[in-house]
Amino acid sequence: MxxxxxxxxxxxxxxxxxxxxxxxxxxxxxxxxxxxxxPGNSVKDRMAVQMIEDAEADGRLKPGGTIIEGTSGNTGMGLALAAIVKGYKCIFVISDKQSKEKMDILRAVGAEVVVCPTDVEPDDPRSYYSVSKRLGEETPNSWYVNQYDNxxxxxxxxxxxxxxxxxxxxxxxxxxxxxxxxxxxxxxxxxxxxxxxxxxxxxxxxxxxxxxxxxxxxxxxxxxxxxxxxxxxxxxxxxxxxxxxxxxxxxxxxxxxxxxxxxxxxxxxxxxxxxxxxxxxxxxxxxxxxxxxxxxxxxxxxxxxxxxxxxxxxxxxxxxxxxxxx
Ligand SMILES: Cc1ncc(COP(=O)(O)O)c(C=O)c1O
CATH class of the missing domain: 3.40.50.1100 (Rossmann fold)
Structure with missing residues (x-):
């Protein structure tokens, strides 16, 4: 077989x-x-699993943990699929210019989705970079993925x-x-x-x-x-x-x-x-x-x-x- x-x-x-x-x-x-x-319909499945497995290996991501990321959708999908298989929770921060389908799809695979305004500076506290960083600091047993610099x-x-x-x-x-x-x-x-x-x-x-x-x-x-x-x-x-x-x-x-x-x-x-x-x-x-x-x-x-x-x-x-x- x-x-x-x-x-x-x-x-x-x-x-x-x-x-x-x-x-x-x-x-x-x-x-x-x-x-x-x-399986998540994008190339991002590859890096999502790699980022999770590397974080598991060096202890940044612990059993039952929450995965937090600022994602335009595809990385979130890959992370969500891996989280389901491996037993993690997901919170994704997405900008409001992204298509509604992308947000619905992430919710369909069990993620919590937080929507932020697109039209603000990256260091503005409302930007999706800032919000995802803050959630990473505030949520217990969480790991902030940061696909940009990871x-x-x-x-x-x-x-x-x-x-x-x-x-x-x-x-x-x-x-x-x-x-x-x-x-x-x-x-x-x-x-x-x-x-x-x-x-x-x-x-x-x-x-x-x-x-x-x-x-x-x-x-x-x-x-x-x-x-x-x-x-x-x-x-x-x-x-x-x-x-x-x-x-x-x-x-x-x-x-x-x-x-x-x-x-x-x-x-x-x-x-x-x-x-x-x-x-x-x-x-x-x-x-x-x-x-x-x-x-x-x-x-x-x-x-x-x-x-x-x-x-x-x-x-x-x-x-x-x-x-x-x-
Ligand atoms: C639809 C789509 N195209 C292109 C890219 C760019 O790929 P990369 O982030 O590997 O540069 C992404 C990733 O954010 C994406 O989601």
């Missing part, structure tokens, strides 16, 4: 899928690392996602393209791939309103780059420890409108029903056209599933209200 011991045993070993219509104008092979096949996040991708991509492409990958939020995915996968072949190029997808691209290019943390944006999952107004700028060759920024429109295109033209950061990633990849030659093998990673965006990018009324479609 062939079965997993519990749901956590099904994380990883996701498929690599060739992209067709949307990349017709590119000279190279484009392959999608399709992370919605994870390096088990990068480690998960260095140990699983990176080796899978290398093996699935038979070592032929030339470019890795991925959206950057906490930085765990790009830094872990990028480090592993560059250790196998230093010529692999690693490109990050950023959004307007985020500091990453300018910081990478100039070394300056420019507060003028920061303003509210619609795209979910990528871009930051802080520099997380998990973003290893040295292994990143460059960033390209994608507009909110393009990210939303390309989220729809992925579903309608490739049959890939994916989240908003996947739309940003594929549009960013198309913006990088000049980088690619005919023999190249480009891998783009898609983080999460379209079901979490049915009230937004997959709702034409919302798309019209935002001015993204006619």
């Amino acid at each position: 062939d079965y997993a011991e519990n749901i956590l045993g099904t994380i990883g070993n996701t498929p690599l899928v060739k992209m067709n219509k949307l990349v017709e104008d590119l000279p190279c092979l484009v392959l999608a690392k399709y992370e919605t096949f994870n 390096l088990s996040n990068t480690k998960a991708h260095y140990e699983s996602t990176g080796p899978e991509i290398w093996k699935q492409t038979d070592g032929k990958i030339t470019h890795f393209v991925v959206g950057v939020g906490t930085g765990g995915t790009i830094s872990g996968v990028g480090k592993y791939l560059k250790e196998q072949n230093p010529n692999v190029k690693v490109w990050g997808i950023d959004t307007y309103g985020s500091v990453f691209k300018k910081y990478h290019e100039t070394g300056e943390f420019d507060e003028k780059e920061i303003y509210p944006y619609v795209t979910e999952g990528i871009g930051e107004d802080i520099l997380p420890e998990n973003v290893n700028f040295e292994i990143i060759d460059g960033f390209t920024k994608v507009t909110d409108k393009d990210a939303a429109v390309y989220t729809q295109k992925l579903a309608k033209e490739e049959g890939m029903f994916l989240g908003n950061s996947a739309g940003a990633a594929i549009k960013g990849l198309l913006q990088l056209k000049e980088q690619f030659k005919s023999e190249d093998v480009v891998v783009v990673l898609f983080h999460d599933h379209g079901s979490r965006y049915v009230g937004k990018m997959f709702n034409d009324d919302w798309m019209r209200e935002m001015g993204y479609i006619e």
Whole structure:
């Protein structure tokens, strides 16, 4: 018989899928690392379990403890699944710009969800960074995960996602393209791939309103780059420890409108029903056209599933209200 011991045993070993219509104008092979096949429907299951297991191992997380995190949803899902299997409680702090589906889904898997305003400074006591830190201090037998600075996040991708991509492409990958939020995915996968072949190029997808691209290019943390944006999952107004700028060759920024429109295109033209950061990633990849030659093998990673965006990018009324479609 062939079965997993519990749901956590099904994380990883996701498929690599060739992209067709949307990349017709590119000279190279484009392959999608399709992370919605994870049980929580996102890549974040990998790092959630890694962060929990590392915290168990060194005693930060104790039996019956409460896991506290500021999460935009996907990390919360991964943490919640692991918490159910391993017997922990979860409190998640989420910003009010996140889709309602994401909040409902977290509650469905037993988590307590606290909603905070998006439009405040990170050090404001109402911000989701501050609230999650405070809850971590006030709740007995709790552990504050901090996916931004917790390096088990990068480690998960260095140990699983990176080796899978290398093996699935038979070592032929030339470019890795991925959206950057906490930085765990790009830094872990990028480090592993560059250790196998230093010529692999690693490109990050950023959004307007985020500091990453300018910081990478100039070394300056420019507060003028920061303003509210619609795209979910990528871009930051802080520099997380998990973003290893040295292994990143460059960033390209994608507009909110393009990210939303390309989220729809992925579903309608490739049959890939994916989240908003996947739309940003594929549009960013198309913006990088000049980088690619005919023999190249480009891998783009898609983080999460379209079901979490049915009230937004997959709702034409919302798309019209935002001015993204006619
Ligand atoms: C939907 C989505 N896309 C992209 C990202 C960015 O991935 P990472 O945090 O590994 O940089 C995240 C993580 O926050 C996410 O939830």
